[in-house]
Amino acid sequence: MKQNSADFNPGNDDVFRRIATRYDFLCDIFSFGIHRLWKRAMARTIAQNNTGIVLDIASGTGDIALRLTSKLPEGSTIIASDICQPMLDIAASKANTMTGPRANLDFQILDAHNLSKIPSASVDVYAISFAMKICERDLLLKEAVRVLRPGGRFYCLEASQIPLGWLHKTYLKYMEWCIPFIARIATGGDRSAHDYLLRGIHDMPDQLTFCAELETYGFKDVSYNNFSLGIVALHCAVKPKLGT
Ligand SMILES: C[S@@+](CC[C@H](N)C(=O)[O-])C[C@H]1O[C@@H](n2cnc3c(N)ncnc32)[C@H](O)[C@@H]1O
Incomplete structure (x- = not known):
């Protein structure tokens, strides 16, 4: 099973820097x-x-972190993090337009593979x-386990598999x-903006395989919910x- 389903390396391809201003639009188009x-x-x-404390990893333009700010009680903290500054800049500018009571938002540049700035057992929720x-996945999951406090929860929303094979x-x-057809128009021909998406969708482990993988890192009570027939889980x- 491939560790990096999309063979993506942000050091080799700054695709998210290039598409940051169009990212929200592309999400709407692709889905x-x-x-x-x-x-x-x-x-x-x-x-x-x-x-x-919620650590939102690879927050991008803040879709999860910003939705959480109005849902979590005041006094909670959401660390919205990403490796790409332009994506986080957009998240921060969207946060500035929000009104009403909300949890604290802290923006940090963090690499999911090495969260050395985050102390061990310090966060209540890890979200990606x-x-x-x-x-x-191996580097990321080891870091997720390290930074979560005992009893802390891990959440991962990701492309998955429709259980009916033919479908x-x-x-x-x-x-x-x-x-590729839609993306060629929407990205102005920037192939890697959609190639990584297709490779990732193709090679992400299915729901049960990913559950079993999470258990090998020591997680318990592993479960999943399918959305849209299992296109996403x-x-x-x-x-x-400790001691359980
Ligand atoms: C497909 S976007 C997802 C953004 C957002 N979470 C969402 O659901 O729309 C992927 C994000 O992962 C970030 N990313 C890629 N590799 C990363 C890494 N090693 N550590 C942290 N963020 C990373 C990219 O910069 C990009 O913002």
Whole structure:
């Protein structure tokens, strides 16, 4: 099983710097706007079960972090982090337009593979959406386990597999034909902006394989919810309390 489903290396390709200003538009185009529902459901699930410090990894333009600010109680803190400054700049400018009571937002440049600025056992929630497929899962998951406090929760929203094999194959074929066509227009011909997406969708482990993988890192109570038939899944897991 490939560790980095999309073979993506931010050191080799600054695609997110190039597309930062168009990223939100591209999400709407690629998912027909449905990514908003998936992200709303993820934020709702996190807010229902948690308070304290939430570390949102690879926040991009802040879709999860900003949804959480109005849902978590005042006094909670959300660390919105990414490796790409232009993506975080957009998240920060969107945060500036928000009004009403909200949790604290702290923007930090962090590499998901090496969170040395985050102390061990210091965060209550680790959240990542649509970035697992472009990271080295082994490095990322070791860091996730390290920074979570015992009893802390892990959430991952990511492309997954429709359980009906024939339907999943049809979906992949549709994506292979449709995405490059739409993307060529939307990105002005920037191939890597959609190539990484297709590779990642193709090679992300399915729901149960990813559950089993999370367990090998010591997570317990691993579960998932399918969205849109399993095109996307939200995986949840708990870092065990000491002695359990
Ligand atoms: C597909 S976007 C997802 C953004 C956002 N979480 C969302 O759901 O829309 C992927 C993000 O991962 C970031 N990224 C890629 N590699 C990273 C790494 N090693 N550490 C932290 N962020 C990374 C990119 O800069 C980009 O903002």
